Structure formats: structure tokens, C-alpha cells
Amino acid sequence: MPDRRPQGGFMASVGSTTPEMVESAFSPQRTRRRTLRSVLKAAWKLRMSVAGGLVLLILIAIAIAAPILTPYSPEEGRIANRLQPPVWQGGSWSHPLGTDGIGRDYATRLAYGARVALTVGLLATLLSGAIGIALGVLAGFFGGRIDAIISTLVNIMMTFPFILLALAVISVLGASFLNVVIVLGVGAWPIYTRVVKFEVERIKSLDYIQAGHVLGVS
Numbered sequence: 535m536p537d538r539r540p541q542g543g544f545m546a547s548v549g550s551t552t553p554e555m556v557e558s559a560f561s562p563q564r565t566r567r568r569t570l571r572s573v574l575k576a577a578w579k580l581r582m583s584v585a586g587g588l589v590l591l592i593l594i595a596i597a598i599a600a601p602i603l604t605p606y607s608p609e610e611g612r613i614a615n616r617l618q619p620p621v622w623q624g625g626s627w628s629h630p631l632g633t634d635g636i637g638r639d640y641a642t643r644l645a646y647g648a649r650v651a652l653t654v655g656l657l658a659t660l661l662s663g664a665i666g667i668a669l670g671v672l673a674g675f676f677g678g679r680i681d682a683i684i685s686t687l688v689n690i691m692m693t694f695p696f697i698l699l700a701l702a703v704i705s706v707l708g709a710s711f712l713n714v715v716i717v718l719g720v721g722a723w724p725i726y727t728r729v730v731k732f733e734v735e736r737i738k739s740l741d742y743i744q745a746g747h748v749l750g751v752s
Contacts, residue, residue: 593648600645608646611637654715661719666726673727674734681731688724696721 577584596603615637619625625632631640673684700717707713737743 594652596645597648597652600642600649604639604642604645606639606642608638608643613637615639650711654711654718657715658718658722661715662722663726665719666723667730669723670727670730671734674731674738677735684727684731688727691721691724 611634613636615629615633616635618629618633620632620640621627621630623632629639629641631644633639634643669684669687673681699721703717704713
């Protein structure tokens, strides 16, 4: 009866593998190439995120380099240069975006204004994140009445028009830098609260957490 067992097979392939082949497969050059390909694939899938990140980096660079990019002051104007058009409408390159009614350079004001806008956005995000994460942890960890109170606040904030809230606060407190940060931060915390609450509840329901409770671990 003929022998039908496969010749070679897995053991033959394992036996033919040499240390040089293993070392070549895991060489630093191959590892770097694989990592680079993975990063490029992920970036291609998230094209909009990459585009948004590039725009943000450009804005940050302009805000930081504003004194270098423009020789003008954002507050001081020259009446002789008032109402100049931008370059695509026949204006000069000394004021590429034109000037306003009192001669202030628009490009300069945009560059310096980017500093204020980015600072407000960063501080408001930190404030809303701190409030939202803290309340989300409390609601998800303790549950019960605390969860009900925080969830009610979240629902109220999510249904209340943010523009009306901002206008009401600004009209009472004034349109200062700090008040704008507070309004933006207070208006965005419910989003963080919901995400953190559901994540805490998910972690509480994991098997090893439940086993710890059964064993009396606090």
C-alpha cells in the first residue's frame, strides 16, 4: 500500500527556516517599514482628521510667529492706508488682505487674533473636560440618586439652546476673555459626562470587577 503521508509539510518548512531568515524578518529596517506602512494606512483612512490636524498646526504656527510674519501692530492704524483692497482686487502686497476703516492691517489682526482664539479654545476645552469627567465618574461609579441628579442636569444642558445661555451670561457678566472661556467651558461639559459615565459603567460590569466584589474587595 503506497505511503500517502505528505512529504515535508509544516515540519519541513520549520526545518528549512534559518536564523538568518528570522533575523532578516525582524530586522530594524523591516520593522520601520512595516510601522511606516501602518501609519500611512491609518492616516489615509482618517484623511479628514489629518487635514484638520494640518490646519490646526498651521494656525498654531501663524499664532506663534505673528510678530515675525507681520511688521504691523494689530491695534494701531494709519489713516493714509485705510480701506485698501486685498491683492486679488488690485491691492499691494504690503497689506495682502487689505486694511480696515482706520488703516489696520487685516492679515496682522488675523494672525494675532489666532492667539486669542486658540487660547480660548484650549482653556474652554480643559474646563469642560475637567467638569465633565468629574461628573461622569461620579455618576457612573456611585449610580443611584447621584446618577439621576447628574443625568437630569445633562439632559437640561443638552436641551437648552447654547446660544441663549451664552448671550444671557455675557449680557450679565460682560464680554471679557474670562467670561467667554467660562461660557464655552460650561456649555460643553455634558458631552464628556455622558461618555465617561458609560465607560465607567462598562468597566464596573467587567468580570474581574464583579469577582472582586464577590470576594469582598472594595
